[in-house]
Amino acid sequence: MSKIKTIVLGALFIAIGIALSLIFHSIGGTQLGNILLPLHFTALLTGLVLGQWIGLSVGALTPLISALAFGMPPLSPPIAIFMVPELATYGFYAGYFEKHHLNIYLNLAITMLLGRLVYSLAYYAIGAMVGIHIKPVIAILISFAVGIPGVVIQFVLIPPILFAMKRKFQNE
Helix, strand or coil: CCHHHHHHHHHHHHHHHHHHHHHHHHHHHHHHHHHHCHHHHHHHHHHHHHCHHHHHHHHHHHHHHHHHHHCCCCCCCCHHHHHHHHHHHHHHHHHHHHHCCCCHHHHHHHHHHHHHHHHHHHHHHHHHHHCCCCCHHHHHHHHHHHHHHHHHHHHHHHHHHHHHHHHHHHCC
């Protein structure tokens, strides 16, 4: 795939992530977005389809653009800032493990755990600087519990979408 096509598709993934986030947040408020994880979904899929570096870029840019344009995820408290390294990790490692032909389900599991670890570290470091008083362990456990439906959806939907996209790109 050409570099220009890859960059255009990366921009399309950013737009899809923001659109999904807007749809979920407008239907169900903040909670539906927290439950279904639309930005996580697109960061993972971008890394798998377009590779680790575009995945990292899309993962880092999408929450910032969405926050600045539409206020979700919020910048205060700095949830969007916590999500930048998390989603960049998702995009990078999903692409890295895909390039090394790791089983898709194992890829998703390891990548999601690495992303949450990075989120935890960001929460701990940045949260302490901005005066967030919820203990990081509690915040992480809450985010895991609330995000379980989104994780299940990712495990169900991402593999068939990835395989369909691979077939499509191979035929071009």
